[in-house]
Amino acid sequence: MPHDRPQPKAKPVASQKKSSTNLKPLSKSEVKADKKKHQPRWKRWGKRLLLVGAIGLGVALLAGVAVFAWFAKDLPSPDQLENRVIAESTKIYDRTGEHLLYETGKDVRRTYTKIEDISPYMIQATVALEDKNFYNHRGFDPIALMRSAGINVATDRQVGGSTITQQFVKLAIVGQERTYSRKIKELILSIELERKYSKDQILEFYLNEAGYGGINLGVAAASQSYFDKPPKDLTLAEAALLAAIPQKPNRVTQDQEALFTRKDYTLDRMAEEGYITEDQAAAAKLDPIELKRTIAKKDAPHFVDHVIAQLEDDFGSNFINQGLRVTTTLDYGKQAIAEEVIANGMEKVERYGGSNAALVSLDTHTGQVLAMVGSKNYYAEDYDGQVN
Incomplete structure (x- = not known):
């Protein structure tokens, strides 16, 4: 006679339902808090430092902009550079405009x-x-x-x-x-x-x-x-x-x-x-180099002094720093001849009791000065050679 095998009891449906309702999913904020809780301490501090650094950088940039604006408000415009007045020495040339007789410059050359x-x-x-x-x-x-x-x-x-x-x-x-x-x-x-x-x-x-x-x-x-x-x-x-x-x-x-x-x-x-x-x-x-220091060069010095006096009358004493280019009537070739004549003639002048000599050469048609020698030695101190 066959024996009936006992059947396993089925679990109540209600109990299955109950257990499934206990597994509630975590919210995003809870997940984030959980991750933060288990995050290494150095990472948490690193983020804080980055935040503070970013804020500090922003403040520094704002401060820099403010400082820049404060100092920039009173500064001259770069556009003014091209039109600014630059002190330049005035140059005096012979009649050809090629031979420089003298370059002025009391404070600036x-x-x-x-x-x-x-x-x-x-x-x-x-x-x-x-x-x-x-x-x-x-x-x-x-x-x-x-x-x-x-x-x-x-x-x-x-x-x-x-x-x-x-x-x-x-x-x-x-x-x-x-x-x-x-x-x-x-x-x-x-x-x-x-x-x-x-x-x-x-x-x-x-x-x-x-x-x-x-x-x-x-x-x-x-x-x-x-x-x-x-x-x-x-x-x-x-x-x-x-x-x-x-x-x-x-x-x-x-x-x-x-x-x-x-x-x-x-x-x-x-x-x-x-x-x-x-x-x-x-x-x-x-390569051998010699510093010439030609600053004090003054050709036809008495004539140059005469021109400077005229320039002061016409433009004022500040003309020396106005960068003028002055072409004169002087013929430098004739000037060299005149200086040679004075140098060679001094022996005869002294023989007759004279101590100095001068020479002026003029264009008889225009009255222009072609050569001028005011004394035998412009740089002599014993008789004030610069007097013309």
């Missing part, structure tokens, strides 16, 4: 010169020595500034980190006062200048503003003063020497040995930057 009339060597030497990243930055060089600041703090030495643009702004606009406000203004104007002008224009500004010893402002005055030539004719060695002057202009008169050492260093920098080869640098170091 300068001739504004276009960039195309300056030797490429002079431009390259200046960039290599003063601002090797000139063609890459936009007014200031943050790396150079940080490097110079580090050296200044570490060694207590004053090392410059200014770009050529900043140096021009300092020389021509904001002055050289050592204050933070002046430095901020310099920085703002440098950025504005780079937006307004090309690199060649900024170089032209700087090379006409930099000091090259004494009253020589600008490369043209320096080139004429030390080498008796225009800046477009400078040799490599001469350009390297002139480029070394603006950092310490007193070297010209007080420490020429240091100046020539700096000239050789400039040549090395030019080679490192790829402007010249090492062989060119080595050859230029051996």
Whole structure:
């Protein structure tokens, strides 16, 4: 007789339903809180620091904008640079307009010169020595500034980190006062200048503003003063020497040995930057250089003094810094003959008891002065040779 096998009891449906309702899904906020609870402490602090840093950066940026706006409101516009009045020395020439008789300049000797009339060597030497990243930055060089600041703090030495643009702004606009406000203004104007002008224009500004010893402002005055030539004719060695002057202009008169050492260093920098080869640098170091210092040159001096007196009557005493180009009636060939006549005739003059002599040559048709010698020696002190 078959035995009935007992069947397993089915679980009540109600109990199954009840257990499924106990597994409630977590809300998003609960999941987020749970993750945060189990997050490493360093991550939590890292996020807080990032938040604080972001807020601090935002505040710093706002403060920077405010400072920029505060200092920028009273600054001159870069547009004014092209129209600004530049003190230039007045030049007096003979009748051909070619022979320079005299260049005035009581406080300043300068001739504004276009960039195309300056030797490429002079431009390259200046960039290599003063601002090797000139063609890459936009007014200031943050790396150079940080490097110079580090050296200044570490060694207590004053090392410059200014770009050529900043140096021009300092020389021509904001002055050289050592204050933070002046430095901020310099920085703002440098950025504005780079937006307004090309690199060649900024170089032209700087090379006409930099000091090259004494009253020589600008490369043209320096080139004429030390080498008796225009800046477009400078040799490599001469350009390297002139480029070394603006950092310490007193070297010209007080420490020429240091100046020539700096000239050789400039040549090395030019080679490192790829402007010249090492062989060119080595050859230029051996190139003999003589500083002529032709500043006081005055040909036909009595005539020049006569012209200066007329210019003062016509334009006032400040004419010497107005950059005038004055072409006179003097014939320099006849002037040389007149000076020779006086020099050779003095023996006869003294034989008859005379002590001095003078000569004036006039064009009988126009009355123009062609030659003038006011005394036998303009520079004599025992009888006041400058009296005409």
